[in-house]
Amino acid sequence: MTDHRQRPRRRGQGELEVLVLSALREADGPVTAGWVQERLGGDLAYTTVITILTRLLAKGAVTRERAGRSFAWLPVADQAGLAAHRMRRVLDKEGDRQAVLASFVTGLGPDDERLLRELLGRPGDDSCSASDDGGEA
Numbered sequence: 001m002t003d004h005r006q007r008p009r010r011r012g013q014g015e016l017e018v019l020v021l022s023a024l025r026e027a028d029g030p031v032t033a034g035w036v037q038e039r040l041g042g043d044l045a046y047t048t049v050i051t052i053l054t055r056l057l058a059k060g061a062v063t064r065e066r067a068g069r070s071f072a073w074l075p076v077a078d079q080a081g082l083a084a085h086r087m088r089r090v091l092d093k094e095g096d097r098q099a100v101l102a103s104f105v106t107g108l109g110p111d112d113e114r115l116l117r118e119l120l121g122r123p124g125d126d127s128c129s130a131s132d133d134g135g136e137a
Helices: 015-026 033-039 046-058 079-093 097-106 110-121
Strands: 062-067 070-075
Touching: 015 033, 015 046, 015 070, 015 079, 033 046, 033 070, 046 062, 079 097
Parallel strands: none
Antiparallel strands: 062 070
16 A cells, blocks of 8 residues: 655755744744744744754854743844855865855856955955854854
């Protein structure tokens, strides 16, 4: 006999982080993991939500504060910040940073190249420098 039940769709890498972070951004203030779980429809296990929040904490995307015996969570980074963090992690894993960056830049389209030049040309703009996170991902 064949089981015709469908498995739930497997989410892409980082998709849960984006969903959890989006839920936190919709909150009016610090919220519990239980609140996040409910906000996402309750189809995620509580332990999964805790795991994702802990990963986001390690990445600096959220903070937490004591709330009784539990924690209340707050967003720090947005989706663009998470994407930038993932890009830095990939870059940090490579031995030849210069070659990776050169390959990336030469593969940009004209609009992206122009945007990158504008961002890099801003004097005193720390949002584009590695010093905002100590250069670590």
